[in-house]
Amino acid sequence: MSHDPVLIWGAGAIGGTIGAYLARAGYPVTFVDTVEPHVEAIRNRGLAITGPVDSFTVKAPAFTPAQLEGRWSRILLCVKTPQTDAAMAALRPHLTEDGYVASFQNGLCEPRIAESVGASRVMGAFINFGADWIAPGEILYGNRGAVVVGETDGRMTGRLETLHRAMRIFEPEAIQTDRIYAHLWGKLAYLTLLYAQALGDKGIGDCIARPELRLLWDEILGEATAVAAAEGVAPIGFDGFDPMAFAAGGDPARRDLSIERMVRFNRASAKTHSGIWRDLAIRKRPTEVAFQVGQISEIGRRHGIPTPRVDRLVALIREIETGARPISDCNLLELAA
Numbered sequence: 001m002s003h004d005p006v007l008i009w010g011a012g013a014i015g016g017t018i019g020a021y022l023a024r025a026g027y028p029v030t031f032v033d034t035v036e037p038h039v040e041a042i043r044n045r046g047l048a049i050t051g052p053v054d055s056f057t058v059k060a061p062a063f064t065p066a067q068l069e070g071r072w073s074r075i076l077l078c079v080k081t082p083q084t085d086a087a088m089a090a091l092r093p094h095l096t097e098d099g100y101v102a103s104f105q106n107g108l109c110e111p112r113i114a115e116s117v118g119a120s121r122v123m124g125a126f127i128n129f130g131a132d133w134i135a136p137g138e139i140l141y142g143n144r145g146a147v148v149v150g151e152t153d154g155r156m157t158g159r160l161e162t163l164h165r166a167m168r169i170f171e172p173e174a175i176q177t178d179r180i181y182a183h184l185w186g187k188l189a190y191l192t193l194l195y196a197q198a199l200g201d202k203g204i205g206d207c208i209a210r211p212e213l214r215l216l217w218d219e220i221l222g223e224a225t226a227v228a229a230a231e232g233v234a235p236i237g238f239d240g241f242d243p244m245a246f247a248a249g250g251d252p253a254r255r256d257l258s259i260e261r262m263v264r265f266n267r268a269s270a271k272t273h274s275g276i277w278r279d280l281a282i283r284k285r286p287t288e289v290a291f292q293v294g295q296i297s298e299i300g301r302r303h304g305i306p307t308p309r310v311d312r313l314v315a316l317i318r319e320i321e322t323g324a325r326p327i328s329d330c331n332l333l334e335l336a337a
């Protein structure tokens with residue numbers, strides 16, 4: 001992608017941060033977002049990255065989907081998962097025949113994107129850096145985290161190499177992989193902790209550290225890794241998370257060490273709370289639950305694997321979404337009971 005144009009579809013926390021780094025490095029970056037004041041701000045004042053990691057502002061063309069003209073061969077899809085289908089419908093006319101869409105989202109979005117543009121025009125990405133959309137034209141880059149890119153069929157291709165080179169401008173430790181689904185399943189399992197955090201007030205690190213929840217983490221991560229195993233996937237770890245320690249027969253000492261490392265990693269972040277918590281508590285909008293931890297339950301059901309803790313977590317999140325239950329640290333005790 002060395003200085004080939006890049007279209008960022010969804011210029012929020014993830015798309016805005018990655019796009020700003022690429023634009024600063026001289027890539028011709030165009031942003032698309034449905035939030036008009038955000039688009040206006042990027043166009044008129046630029047996009048500001050703030051926080052402890054970096055602080056800079058870039059100017060770049062920005063459009064709403066209706067305003068956009070032209071076609072791109074590299075499109076980074078950075079919308080929340082419930083918006084994937086709508087974004088793909090609007091994006092498709094702007095993708096060249098030989099181009100690709102790379103999903104920079106949590107969850108298993110790649111097969112869904114392939115239904116829209118064909119499997120050969122999809123690339124996968126796993127991300128664990130933390131960012132928050134603060135205001136029109138402003139994004140907080142809270143902490144660095146794992147970034148992995150890969151072809152969905154595991155091939156090591158030229159276009160993957162080029163995307164990887166671009167990602168290293170943003171995150172020098174970004175890697176390319178032949179096992180993107182193992183990374184995505186690692187994040188899916190980790191998302192059980194983030195969704196659990198969103199039930200309460202404590203931040204991610206402090207929530208994971210709660211001693212009364214220690215057994216819950218073993219149980220819920222055990223369910224997630226069992227479902228992954230049924231899919232033939234051994235999830236890959238990152239940033240302190242060692243998923244296979246929580247799989248059947250995993251070493252308890254390795255589990256304790258992983259908990260300790262995740263607590264340390266998250267306590268050091270300026271993004272104290274998950275995006276899920278932020279959707280519920282700050283943005284007052286539904287989460288991505290059906291497309292993320294809800295997938296663990298659904299895939300588990302298909303394999304006949306019971307996932308009672310994950311199912312209960314999904315139900316509790318839905319109760320908060322509908323206003324039937326307030327966010328409270330007590331919710332986690334109920335989940336653990």
Ligand SMILES: NC(=O)C1=CN([C@@H]2O[C@H](COP(=O)(O)OP(=O)(O)OC[C@H]3O[C@@H](n4cnc5c(N)ncnc54)[C@H](OP(=O)(O)O)[C@@H]3O)[C@@H](O)[C@H]2O)C=CC1
Nearest residue numbers: 010012013014033034078079080083087105106130131133
């Ligand atoms: N934030 C983080 O730290 C992390 C997020 N992720 C994942 O990354 C993905 C993106 O999340 P994040 O960047 O936080 O989300 P944001 O809400 O910050 O950004 C998404 C942006 O896309 C806009 N949008 C919605 N629908 C469309 C559409 N059809 N076309 C164009 N733009 C649209 C949104 O508007 P509106 O707000 O009105 O919907 C918003 O401005 C999610 O799957 C998330 O789980 C993964 C790792 C970390």
Ligand SMILES: CC(C)(CO)C(=O)C(=O)O
Nearest residue numbers: 128129130131274275276
């Ligand atoms: C918390 C984070 C950044 C992962 O650590 C995340 O994925 C989210 O907020 O959804």
